[in-house]
Amino acid sequence: YNKVLEYIYNRIEEYQLSDDNVDGYNRLRDEYNTNRKPLDLFVLISYSFNHQIRFNNNHQFNNPFGKYRSSFNNSIKNNLENFINRMQSLNIDFSNENFECFNFDFFNEDDFVYCDPPYLISKGTYNDGKRGFTGWNKNNEIILLKTLDNLNKRNIKFALSNFLIHNGKRNDILKEWISYNKYNIKKIYSNYDNSYYNKKLLSKTQTIEILVTNYKINYLNIDGNINNLFFDMEI
Ligand SMILES: C[S@@+](CC[C@H](N)C(=O)[O-])C[C@H]1O[C@@H](n2cnc3c(N)ncnc32)[C@H](O)[C@@H]1O
The missing domain is CATH 1.10.1020.10 (Adenine-specific Methyltransferase, Domain 2)
Incomplete structure (x- = not known):
């Protein structure tokens, strides 16, 4: 340090x-x-x-x-x-491999996979395939969801954060996938106050950010901040 x-x-x-x-x-x-x-x-x-x-x-x-x-x-x-x-x-290995190339074979039931991908229905600077990023489209989204299904089949726990609804748009691929597989879903109340840019774009009525898991969670408070509470919801 x-x-x-x-x-x-x-x-x-x-x-x-x-x-x-x-x-x-x-x-x-x-x-x-x-x-x-x-x-x-x-x-x-x-x-x-x-x-x-x-x-x-x-x-x-x-x-x-x-x-x-x-x-x-x-x-x-x-x-x-x-x-x-x-x-x-801690004993940590970092990998910057794209998830499509990452080898999950050595994972087992004691492992946990958390995914925080680009959000299909929002406009992150990394979403459109410009400025040096590969971009994110429906194809990437579907491959990621299949990757998570494969982990689920192997009893490996996962969590996925994403926007279900943003600025009036809904991520139907995500919605159908959750319903079909009966995965668990929690609504996340985020505090964007530190980011003027996000604050301008987001309003709580227009945006639903969720955490999807293949296991039951009762209550989570990610960073001890009261504004980051999760609530049960159904879609
Ligand atoms: C919602 S952000 C995750 C932020 C991260 N959790 C953090 O705290 O810094 C989505 C990330 O996915 C990366 N990304 C963009 N396109 C990608 C692609 N095609 N494959 C894999 N990752 C991609 C972006 O660079 C970005 O870092």
């Missing part, structure tokens, strides 16, 4: 990063797009608009500066410290 923190503070010093120095931010962005050091990307995201990770078609990071809003603040610093400590206390 100390090594990582030292690197970050050196970068902040070198580029005079602050919540109003757009020039320093742009210079670090150029540096990252030339040398692609992962920690530079982390520093950039700390200062970028809504902390988003966005690229152009040449895979160059192009998210603008988050003037007066984004900086390497105490909250990011604490999360980083907790994250690094937790990673170092």
Whole structure:
């Protein structure tokens, strides 16, 4: 953690990063797009608009500066410290393989699979197949749901989060799949207050975000935040 923190503070010093120095931010962005050091990307995201990770078609990071809003603040610093400590206390393998290529063969009944895919009926920056992402369409959705059915057949527990309804649109593929397989479903009340961008787009009457599981859950409170409660629902 100390090594990582030292690197970050050196970068902040070198580029005079602050919540109003757009020039320093742009210079670090150029540096990252030339040398692609992962920690530079982390520093950039700390200062970028809504902390988003966005690229152009040449895979160059192009998210603008988050003037007066984004900086390497105490909250990011604490999360980083907790994250690094937790990673170092566990034996973890990370894989960046697409789920279609990922080998689930070595999973057994003691394993748990959580999927947080792009939402078919919303417009994430990674949904449309531009800016360096492969995109997400009905085909991907169906392959993912089949993958989960296969896990279910092998008694491996899964959870899938998704939008059932968003801005008046309904994900019928998801709805039919849940009904047909009689999977469990919980409505998620999310707190989007930290994101101006999402707050503008979402309203609770238009959006139903759900968690689908192949096992019964009674009550969940994901992060201790009262705004993230789950309630039973039927579709
Ligand atoms: C709802 S986000 C998940 C966010 C993640 N849980 C997190 O906390 O950072 C959906 C993710 O799916 C990825 N994605 C987009 N298209 C994909 C594809 N065709 N195959 C696999 N993953 C894809 C996106 O890059 C994005 O990170």
